[in-house]
Amino acid sequence: MIQSASAIPHVVSASHLSDAGSRFVNPVRILTLATLLSLIGIGEGVAGADLLEQARQQFKPIPTSAPEIKNNPSNPDKVTLGKMLFFDPRLSASHLISCNTCHNVGMGGDDNLETSVGHGWAKGPRNAPTAFNAVFNVAQFWDGRAEDLKAQAKGPVQAGVEMNNKPEQVEKSLRSIPEYVAQFGKAFPGEKEPVSFDNMAKAIEVFEATLITPNARFDQFLGGKREALTDEEQKGLALFMEKGCSSCHNGVNMGGQDYYPFGVVEKPGAEILPPGDQGRFAVTKTANDSYVFRAAPLRNIALTGPYFHSGKVWSLEQAVAIMGQSQLGQKLTDPEVKSITAFLTTLTGDQPKVEYPILPASTGSTPKPVTMTSEAK
Amino acid sequence: MIQSASAIPHVVSASHLSDAGSRFVNPVRILTLATLLSLIGIGEGVAGADLLEQARQQFKPIPTSAPEIKNNPSNPDKVTLGKMLFFDPRLSASHLISCNTCHNVGMGGDDNLETSVGHGWAKGPRNAPTAFNAVFNVAQFWDGRAEDLKAQAKGPVQAGVEMNNKPEQVEKSLRSIPEYVAQFGKAFPGEKEPVSFDNMAKAIEVFEATLITPNARFDQFLGGKREALTDEEQKGLALFMEKGCSSCHNGVNMGGQDYYPFGVVEKPGAEILPPGDQGRFAVTKTANDSYVFRAAPLRNIALTGPYFHSGKVWSLEQAVAIMGQSQLGQKLTDPEVKSITAFLTTLTGDQPKVEYPILPASTGSTPKPVTMTSEAK
Numbered sequence: 001m002i003q004s005a006s007a008i009p010h011v012v013s014a015s016h017l018s019d020a021g022s023r024f025v026n027p028v029r030i031l032t033l034a035t036l037l038s039l040i041g042i043g044e045g046v047a048g049a050d051l052l053e054q055a056r057q058q059f060k061p062i063p064t065s066a067p068e069i070k071n072n073p074s075n076p077d078k079v080t081l082g083k084m085l086f087f088d089p090r091l092s093a094s095h096l097i098s099c100n101t102c103h104n105v106g107m108g109g110d111d112n113l114e115t116s117v118g119h120g121w122a123k124g125p126r127n128a129p130t131a132f133n134a135v136f137n138v139a140q141f142w143d144g145r146a147e148d149l150k151a152q153a154k155g156p157v158q159a160g161v162e163m164n165n166k167p168e169q170v171e172k173s174l175r176s177i178p179e180y181v182a183q184f185g186k187a188f189p190g191e192k193e194p195v196s197f198d199n200m201a202k203a204i205e206v207f208e209a210t211l212i213t214p215n216a217r218f219d220q221f222l223g224g225k226r227e228a229l230t231d232e233e234q235k236g237l238a239l240f241m242e243k244g245c246s247s248c249h250n251g252v253n254m255g256g257q258d259y260y261p262f263g264v265v266e267k268p269g270a271e272i273l274p275p276g277d278q279g280r281f282a283v284t285k286t287a288n289d290s291y292v293f294r295a296a297p298l299r300n301i302a303l304t305g306p307y308f309h310s311g312k313v314w315s316l317e318q319a320v321a322i323m324g325q326s327q328l329g330q331k332l333t334d335p336e337v338k339s340i341t342a343f344l345t346t347l348t349g350d351q352p353k354v355e356y357p358i359l360p361a362s363t364g365s366t367p368k369p370v371t372m373t374s375e376a377k
Numbered sequence: 378m379i380q381s382a383s384a385i386p387h388v389v390s391a392s393h394l395s396d397a398g399s400r401f402v403n404p405v406r407i408l409t410l411a412t413l414l415s416l417i418g419i420g421e422g423v424a425g426a427d428l429l430e431q432a433r434q435q436f437k438p439i440p441t442s443a444p445e446i447k448n449n450p451s452n453p454d455k456v457t458l459g460k461m462l463f464f465d466p467r468l469s470a471s472h473l474i475s476c477n478t479c480h481n482v483g484m485g486g487d488d489n490l491e492t493s494v495g496h497g498w499a500k501g502p503r504n505a506p507t508a509f510n511a512v513f514n515v516a517q518f519w520d521g522r523a524e525d526l527k528a529q530a531k532g533p534v535q536a537g538v539e540m541n542n543k544p545e546q547v548e549k550s551l552r553s554i555p556e557y558v559a560q561f562g563k564a565f566p567g568e569k570e571p572v573s574f575d576n577m578a579k580a581i582e583v584f585e586a587t588l589i590t591p592n593a594r595f596d597q598f599l600g601g602k603r604e605a606l607t608d609e610e611q612k613g614l615a616l617f618m619e620k621g622c623s624s625c626h627n628g629v630n631m632g633g634q635d636y637y638p639f640g641v642v643e644k645p646g647a648e649i650l651p652p653g654d655q656g657r658f659a660v661t662k663t664a665n666d667s668y669v670f671r672a673a674p675l676r677n678i679a680l681t682g683p684y685f686h687s688g689k690v691w692s693l694e695q696a697v698a699i700m701g702q703s704q705l706g707q708k709l710t711d712p713e714v715k716s717i718t719a720f721l722t723t724l725t726g727d728q729p730k731v732e733y734p735i736l737p738a739s740t741g742s743t744p745k746p747v748t749m750t751s752e753a754k
Contacts, residue, residue, distance in 0.1 A: 087483055096478070096494050106464055106736045117473050117748050121498035303738045315741060354733040359483045361680045364692060371494050 051238055052226060058241065060252040061219035062299065062349055066209040067135055072150060074206040078187035082207025084180075084357045085200055090173050092163035094119055095369035099204065102156070103131035105354045108303030109211060114311035118156075119164035125277060127311030132352070133299045135209040137256035142309040143280040144259060144294045149205040154197065167197035173367055174200065179360030213300055213349030221346070229346055236343025239336055244328050248295040254347060256297035262308070263291060265329030268322055272312045279309070302345045317341045428615055429603060435618065437629040438596035439676065439726055443586040444512055449527060451583040455564035459584025461557075461734045462577055467550050469540035471496055472746035476581065479533070480508035482731045485680030486588060491688035495533075496541035502654060504688030509729070510676045512586040514633035519686040520657040521636060521671045526582040531574065544574035550744055551577065556737030590677055590726030598723070606723055613720025616713055621705050625672040631724060633674035639685070640668060642706030645699055649689045656686070679722045694718045 068074065085091060089098040102116040103109050109132035116124040126142050134140060140152035156162040157170060174180045174195050181195055187203055188194040218237075220228035229237065240246055249255040259280050262273050273291065280292040293309055306312065307319040320340050324332035332340070445451065462468065466475040479493040480486050486509035493501040503519050511517060517529035533539040534547060551557045551572050558572055564580055565571040595614075597605035606614065617623055626632040636657050639650050650668065657669040670686055683689065684696040697717050701709035709717070 089481070089484075089488075094494065095490060096488070101473070104466070104736075106733050107466075108738070111466075111473070112739060113472060113746055113748065117471065121748075123748065305739070314745070351735045356483050356731040356733055358728045359481075361485070362489065362682070368691070369490055371490065371498075371500065 051234055052221065052224070054241060055237060056222060058246050058250045059218075059222060059254060061222045062133060062136075062212055062214040062216065062252060064214045066206075066212060069135070069148070069150075069205060069209055072202045072205055074209065075187065077183065078203050078206045079210060080357075081180075081183045081187040082203035082205070083354070084183065084359055085204050086207050087357050088359050090359075090362070090366070090369075091157050091165060091170055091200075092119065093165045093169070093370045094163075096371065097163050099131070099153070099156070102128040102162070105131075105211065105352060108132065108300045108351075109134075110304050112305060114306055116162065118162035119160065122161035124159075124161050126309045127306065129296075130300060130304050131208050132211050132213050133253055133297060134256075135205075135212070136251075136253045137294070137297060138258065139294065142293050143283050145283045149208050150198075150201045153201040153204040153208075169367055170200060171195060171197055173362075176363050176366040177360050178363070211352050211354075213351060216299070216349035217346040218343075219349065230342070232339055233343045233346050236339035236341065239340050240343055243324065243330060243332070243336075243340075245323065245340070248327070249298050253297035253299055255295040257295065259289070259292045259294050260327070261290070261292045262326065264327045266326050267291070268326045272308060272310055272322065274310055277309065298344060298347055300348050300351075302348050316344060320344070428611055429598065429601070431618060432614060433599060435623050435627045436595075436599060436631065438599045439510060439513075439589055439591040439593065439629060441591045443583075443589060446512070446525070446527075446582060446586055449579045449582055451586065452564065454560065455580050455583045456587060457734075458557075458560045458564040459580035459582070460731070461560065461736055462581050463584050464734050465736050467736075467739070467743070467746075468534050468542060468547055468577075469496065470542045470546070470747045471540075473748065474540050476508070476530070476533070479505040479539070482508075482588065482729060485509065485677045485728075486511075487681050489682060491683055493539065495539035496537065499538035501536075501538050503686045504683065507674075507677060507681050508585050509588050509590050510630055510674060511633075512582075512589070513628075513630045514671070514674060515635065516671065519670050520660050522660045526585050527575075527578045530578040530581040530585075546744055547577060548572060548574055550739075553740050553743040554737050555740070588729050588731075590728060593676070593726035594723040595720075596726065607719070609716055609719045610723050611720075613716035613718070616717050617720055620701065620707060620709070620713075620717075622700065622717070625704070626675050630674035630676055632672040634672065636666070636669045636671050637704070638667070638669045639703065641704045643703050644668070645703045649685060649687055649699065651687055654686065675721060675724055677725050677728075679725050693721060697721070 066074065086099040086103075089095050089101070091098060097118060102111045102118075104111055109130035110128045113128070115126055116128045118124055129140075129142065134152075135149060138144065140146040140149060141155070146152040146155060154167075157165050158167070174184070184194040184199060184203075188199050191199075217228045217233075221237075240249075246254075248258065248260050251257050262268065262279070267273060278290050280289040280294075281287075283289070296308075301307075302316060305316060305319075306314045307316065308322075313319045313322065317337050320337050321332055324330045324337070443451065463476040463480075466472050466478070468475060474495060479488045479495075481488055486507035487505045490505070492503055493505045495501055506517075506519065511529075512526060515521065517523040517526060518532070523529040523532060531544075534542050535544070551561070561571040561576060561580075565576050568576075594605040594610075598614075603611075617626075623631075625635065625637050628634050639645065639656070644650060655667050657666040657671075658664075660666070673685075678684075679693060682693060682696075683691045684693065685699075690696045690699065694714050697714050698709055701707045701714070
């Protein structure tokens with residue numbers, strides 16, 4: 001599964017490149033002072049200009065509107081429904097845990113815990129990845145076992161250590177609540193049985209596709225606003241590309257596109273890479289995939305600690321240093337680590353504005369919550 | 378602690394009454410068709426007119442803006458801070474449980490569980506009361522042991538079966554996050570040490586004061602729009618007053634104003650009134666207060682099941698029937714129960730619109746979450 005750097009697809013959209021290429025003939029674009037200054041190189045050397053062009057080859061800004069999803073067209077009713085479901089703890093057996101519990105929209109789209117805590121206070125096996133911009137990942141979970149957010153959404157609902165529910169129980173709950181029945185009908189018009197576990201997942205997927213964080217300072221930089229990054233941050237960006245970080249962390253999500261062994265060059269200690277979790281090996285059963293994980297997307301990384309699938313590292317600087325050693329075989333100097341970390345903080349985008357959904361009340365036929373761990377589901 | 382019906386203060390504001398009294402001389406008011414029809418009694422008998430006047434003697438609508446709080450003046454920065462804190466799971470030792478976990482703003486301001494689930498999956502002793510309109514209660518908790526929302530907010534943060542944290546740990550967490558330090562400074566201008574456990578509680582209090590639900594159909598009725606209630610609901614309202622429910626459930630919150638024994642006339646069974654929980658007795662140590670609880674506020678009652686401090690009753694109709702028997706010594710007929718329940722559903726007001734707050738990231742000096750129940754706090 002390891003690809004050489006040259007084989008890694010550089011996710012730079014044609015539209016973005018052509019837009020960049022056409023700016024010299026677009027009079028409106030060159031009329032802004034910032035653009036003008038950057039074109040004539042004021043405030044930075046030629047290296048700065050190269051840095052931007054080089055960055056544009058490897059990275060792409062987060063778009064400002066939700067992407068369309070293959071085989072799951074969005075509509076406003078579906079987004080509304082998806083938001084309700086995302087926040088509804090009745091998807092869990094206990095009626096206590098919602099998607100937002102571990103993918104908190106106020107906390108960078110995750111729970112900032114080492115690993116999540118679920119039904120019966122069970123500790124999950126891996127650090128919860130952020131739901132923000134997850135729609136841009138090639139697949140979901142640390143091992144990519146879910147091909148998309150729709151497939152992903154079904155996992156935690158059923159996992160014993162997470163929401164501990166069953167599809168038929170979820171459907172029973174949703175069908176017992178008239179407002180949900182009506183909302184599913186509007187979200188999936190023309191379907192005979194719109195209330196289903198599948199459609200629950202589809203609605204959550206289109207809502208999650210709205211959880212994107214455009215306008216990070218780095219994206220402003222990519223858009224041509226060079227002064228959006230300080231000198232230190234630009235130095236970090238240069239190092240990020242020169243040292244090879246961007247071989248795996250590239251594209252719109254600065255990662256999330258392919259799978260690599262944790263420890264390409266040197267395995268980190270058992271504390272950080274617990275021997276019991278072999279990553280993608282469990283999915284593919286291929287020896288090459290032992291301790292292989294999806295490269296973490298680095299968008300909003302300053303908000304989503306602790307780091308790595310084990311969640312054992314709380315300091316972003318330490319995470320950068322570990323990556324240098326384990327993936328690149330380089331002992332990064334303290335100033336290099338600091339610069340790269342400074343650059344990574346520029347990946348924090350505008351956080352989604354989410355109005356808390358008003359959830360419809362349960363009815364007499366809604367299954368009761370099961371909070372005791374000894375009770376049958 | 379039991380008061381006779383005549384001694385119970387009828388919380389009807391002078392301003393509201395004078396407004397009602399002046400409507401005959403306000404030409405703008407009588408120009409609406411609905412008002413005109415109601416004045417000449419179209420669509421209802423004289424009993425209807427009496428019903429409205431009688432209701433206005435006992436009940437008061439939820440105001441449309443947050444009330445001012447004694448000794449805790451509100452300001453926009455304090456409300457913003459309070460909202461952040463209300464949603465911040467870092468107030469709990471585990472970093473998993475926030476105020477919103479049990480007082481879910483999308484679910485009527487509570488968790489719709491029998492009793493709440495807290496740290497280590499511990500089951501709390503009583504049903505979580507709604508945070509909505511709680512600012513209008515005479516005191517907080519089922520036994521009134523907290524004199525106001527400020528005092529209340531400090532309880533669950535420290536309770537071992539809830540958030541399991543300590544004031545000094547909360548302060549340490551908040552002081553470790555620069556954005557919180559800045560926001561406390563703005564919310565409590567001129568204070569030497571704005572970041573404190575006390576101020577945390579004050580900020581939460583002013584935010585909670587915004588969690589009010591005006592414009593319920595019953596409030597529209599009180600405002601003179603008689604057709605806001607159906608005939609069945611008006612019948613229920615009449616019964617609610619005639620049978621004596623409103624002796625305890627009156628005022629702006631339809632309850633929450635005074636304390637009464639559960640079982641004024643006849644104690645319900647141990648399943649519903651567990652012998653181990655003697656209610657207000659634990660607060661006052663007065664024999665008269667044995668099994669005494671604050672009359673539940675009935676605002677949004679259709680959204681806040683299950684019912685009673687034990688949370689053992691899931692059906693609102695059943696709760697009404699039990700109340701008739703235990704508090705009034707009356708076996709209400711099925712149609713009476715149905716009418717009263719229909720009336721109670723008209724107490725659901727406009728639910729608060731809350732934009733999810735973006736919480737600032739932890740720093741290296743923020744205390745780490747303690748999720749294991751065996752770990753020291």
